[in-house]
Amino acid sequence: MLLRKKTACEKQRSSMCLKLPDSIILRTIVHSVIQVSGLRKTYGRTVAVEEVSFEVNDGEIFGLIGPNGAGKTTTMECIEGLRKPDRGTISVLGLDPFRQIYKLQHRIGVQLQEAQLQKRIKVWEAMDLWASLYQKKAVDADHLLEQLGLTDKREAWFMNLSGGQKQRLFIALALINDPELVFLDELTTGLDPQSRRAIWDLVCNIRDRGKTVFLTTHLMEEAERLCDRVAIIEHGRIIDIDSPERLVGRHCPERTVIVATDDPMAEERFRSIPGVDAVTSTDMRLMIRGRGEDLVTEVIRCLSENRMRVTDFRTILPNLEDVFLKLTGHSIRE
Amino acid sequence: MMLLGLWKLTWIEIKIFLREPLGAFGTIGFPVLFFLLVGRAANRRLQAPAAASSSFMRVDLPVFASLLIAVSAVLSLVTIISIYREGGILKRLRATPLRPQTILIAHVIVKLMLTASTLALMVVAGKRYYPAGVHVPLFSFTIALLISTWSILSIGFLIASIVPTARFAQPIGAAILYPMFAVSGLFVPIQSLPPVLHAVTRVLPLTYAVPLLQGIWSGDAWSTHLGNVAALALVFVAYTALSAKVFRWE
Numbered sequence: 001m002l003l004r005k006k007t008a009c010e011k012q013r014s015s016m017c018l019k020l021p022d023s024i025i026l027r028t029i030v031h032s033v034i035q036v037s038g039l040r041k042t043y044g045r046t047v048a049v050e051e052v053s054f055e056v057n058d059g060e061i062f063g064l065i066g067p068n069g070a071g072k073t074t075t076m077e078c079i080e081g082l083r084k085p086d087r088g089t090i091s092v093l094g095l096d097p098f099r100q101i102y103k104l105q106h107r108i109g110v111q112l113q114e115a116q117l118q119k120r121i122k123v124w125e126a127m128d129l130w131a132s133l134y135q136k137k138a139v140d141a142d143h144l145l146e147q148l149g150l151t152d153k154r155e156a157w158f159m160n161l162s163g164g165q166k167q168r169l170f171i172a173l174a175l176i177n178d179p180e181l182v183f184l185d186e187l188t189t190g191l192d193p194q195s196r197r198a199i200w201d202l203v204c205n206i207r208d209r210g211k212t213v214f215l216t217t218h219l220m221e222e223a224e225r226l227c228d229r230v231a232i233i234e235h236g237r238i239i240d241i242d243s244p245e246r247l248v249g250r251h252c253p254e255r256t257v258i259v260a261t262d263d264p265m266a267e268e269r270f271r272s273i274p275g276v277d278a279v280t281s282t283d284m285r286l287m288i289r290g291r292g293e294d295l296v297t298e299v300i301r302c303l304s305e306n307r308m309r310v311t312d313f314r315t316i317l318p319n320l321e322d323v324f325l326k327l328t329g330h331s332i333r334e
Numbered sequence: 335m336m337l338l339g340l341w342k343l344t345w346i347e348i349k350i351f352l353r354e355p356l357g358a359f360g361t362i363g364f365p366v367l368f369f370l371l372v373g374r375a376a377n378r379r380l381q382a383p384a385a386a387s388s389s390f391m392r393v394d395l396p397v398f399a400s401l402l403i404a405v406s407a408v409l410s411l412v413t414i415i416s417i418y419r420e421g422g423i424l425k426r427l428r429a430t431p432l433r434p435q436t437i438l439i440a441h442v443i444v445k446l447m448l449t450a451s452t453l454a455l456m457v458v459a460g461k462r463y464y465p466a467g468v469h470v471p472l473f474s475f476t477i478a479l480l481i482s483t484w485s486i487l488s489i490g491f492l493i494a495s496i497v498p499t500a501r502f503a504q505p506i507g508a509a510i511l512y513p514m515f516a517v518s519g520l521f522v523p524i525q526s527l528p529p530v531l532h533a534v535t536r537v538l539p540l541t542y543a544v545p546l547l548q549g550i551w552s553g554d555a556w557s558t559h560l561g562n563v564a565a566l567a568l569v570f571v572a573y574t575a576l577s578a579k580v581f582r583w584e
Contacts, residue, residue: 082429102431110429116421118346120353125346133339133431157353 031058033181033212034079039088041074048074049236052088061203061213063227065220065320067332071236072216073113076185079214080110093180106135109174111167113185113216119159123150123169126158127176134177144172148202164195171202182206184215188222200225218332220320230320232327239327244320251326252318253291257299260285260312269306273298285312339432343440351444361410361448366456369399373460396460397547398520400475401540403452404483405514407445408490409507414441415494416503425584434583442487449483450476470551478550478559482543485566486511488573489539495581518544539569 034056041048049071056062064072077083079090081097081104090097095104117126127145131138145151148168153161161169167187174182184203188196203226207213217223223230224244231241240247259266266286270279275298276290288299296315303310324332352358372395418424427437453476493510497503517524517531518540524532535541546562556563 080429082425102433105429105431112422112426112429114422115426116423117426118350118418118423120350121346125349129339129342129346130430132342 032056033058033093034062034214035089035091036075036079037089039075039078039090040086041071041078041083042086047236049078049233052233052236052238054231054238054241056212056214057229058212059207059210060228061207061215061226063223063230064214064216064233065218065223065227065230065324065332066233067218070218070233072218072233073185074236075233076183076214076216080108080183081105106177107180109177109179109182111170111174111182111184111187113189115170117158117169120157122154123156123158123161124154126169126173130173130176136177138176139178141172141176144175147205148172149198162195164191164198167191167195167199168202171199175206179211181212181214184213186216186218188217188219196222220324220332224320232324234328247320247323248318249293251323253293254318255290255292255295256316257288257290257296258285258312258314258316259288259299259303259310261303261308261310263306263308265306266308269302269308270299273302337433337436337439340436340440340443343432343436344443347440347444348447351448357410361406362452362455365399365402365406365452366459368402369395369456370459372399393548393551394520396470397544397551398515399456400453400479400547401482401515401518401520401543403449403456404479404486404543405511407449407452407483408486409504409511410448411441411445411487411490412494412497412507413500413503415491416497416500419494419582419584420500422584428583438491442484445487446480446483449479453479471553474550474556475547478546481563481566482539482547485539485543485570488570488577491577491581492573495577514538514540517541520544537569537572539566542566542569 032055034054036055037053039052040050052071052075064075066072074083078085079092079097081092081101084098092104093107097104123145124141127141131141142151142154145154148171150165150168150172153165153169158166158169171184171187174184187203188199191199200222203213203215213226215226227244229241229243230247232239232247240251242250259270262284263269267279267281270276270286270288273288273290273295275292275295276288278289280287280289288295302308303313321332376395415424424437428434457472489511490507493507494503497506515521517527517535517538519535520540524535524541527535542562542565546559546566549559549562550556
């Protein structure tokens with residue numbers, strides 16, 4: 001289903017994925033490929049996830065975000081059919097993942113957190129083995145390796161690949177059966193920023209080919225750049241679900257604009273803008289705090305209407321990191 | 335469908351095994367070397383006719399060396415399974431349409447092939463120094479050894495289920511498997527063991543593997559050893575069922 005327009009992701013290497021405006025998402029018929037309801041999973045006395053419910057829509061990149069130990073991997077592995085939930089129902093592509101795991105596995109691609117392969121297996125051997133496991137005719141392994149920049153590593157042993165190369169190989173293995181739904185668990189953990197960006201582009205590409213991506217991450221930047229929608233999970237419970245922009249708008253409406261100007265009237269003028277809560281000045285720099293999406297526009301209008309001379313202009317916008325802080329009372333890194 | 339990917343996985347595991355020279359040498363080289371050294375030492379000490387007539391030289395040494403082959407194959411299986419589990423390789427393979435039993439069967443096949451080829455190497459290498467194996471039914475003996483190995487492998491799975499980390503797999507495996515030789519009936523007749531140990535031997539595969547291998551090596555017909563083969567099969571079923579209950583994939 002390619003109801004949604006392709007993004008210009010490929011052209012914008014190392015820039016963020018273009019996300020679709022909410023209006024387009026609303027206009028398409030939303031069809032969910034994963035439904036989770038009332039999921040609970042315990043390990044001994046530890047409750048890993050509790051009352052987790054959400055849906056993932058066809059063709060979107062959906063992110064489960066939260067700190068380490070929040071229950072992201074447990075939730076994902078229940079959905080993949082690798083773990084049996086204690087309670088709750090899960091439906092993936094219309095199948096029960098635990099009971100119909102073999103049927104499901106032919107239609108999904110999986111990348112597990114911190115997975116390994118046999119140390120001395122060669123890249124092409126792994127691709128060859130994986131390709132032989134699926135009923136559907138596998139995609140061309142060499143073409144996939146080329147797309148992932150692994151062609152010259154075909155003969156290399158798994159143990160001799162770098163962290164980024166290993167992750168790219170795992171992406172290749174997850175894609176070899178041309179799956180409808182791809183699971184990526186902490187895909188870029190431990191990678192350097194450059195490899196991370198390259199992998200983000202790859203993930204956008206997967207979505208742009210009409211597939212659904214379900215990922216977990218504890219990196220807020222990653223979630224913001226990739227995900228169409230995110231679910232914030234902490235202590236095994238989902239706190240909120242929406243697009244990153246709307247989560248920010250809902251929980252962190254604060255905006256800050258910093259203007260450097262020598263206009264003596266500036267402070268007074270800014271104070272009269274609707275939505276402004278406070279204006280503080282230090283060294284010819286005015287910090288305008290307010291709320292609402294129109295704040296920046298209003299400040300610019302005020303500047304131009306009054307023909308004020310400005311030497312610097314900056315905005316500080318809240319992000320998912322701030323949303324997380326606000327919702328949980330602590331930073332995701334703690 | 336159940337064994338989807340079995341041959342490809344088995345072939346890959348064989349190649350991976352051969353790519354690790356130290357592991358390959360340890361498993362293949364040690365029993366062969368042991369056989370040759372003991373054989374030569376004993377041959378020098380005894381006069382030629384005495385050597386030929388000594389039942390230790392004629393039967394027990396080759397049986398012992400063959401079982402060493404089997405046990406070191408089992409030990410290498412225990413190590414590999416625990417490394418695969420610790421590294422998340424088993425889990426990664428399970429997240430594909432590969433069935434869990436396919437993964438284990440592939441390893442069993444690799445170990446059986448390893449056992450057979452080590453035995454062949456031992457016979458070839460032994461011929462130069464050691465005349466014992468002239469009229470031995472080698473084919474039947476190989477089959478008997480593979481049946482025995484198969485049965486011992488089930489204990490290997492059980493050990494692989496209980497070892498906490500890959501680091502302990504080799505020592506714990508060795509500590510459980512090698513003492514089994516002491517009560518195998520190869521050195522001390524089982525009847526002369528204390529009653530407690532005697533009871534223990536009933537559930538150990540070596541108890542049935544030793545008379546089977548001794549008999550087949552000496553030219554007995556299979557029909558006289560059906561009881562031992564059945565016992566080995568029973569031991570296999572029991573331990574496999576037990577390890578299926580306690581086996582951990584991650």
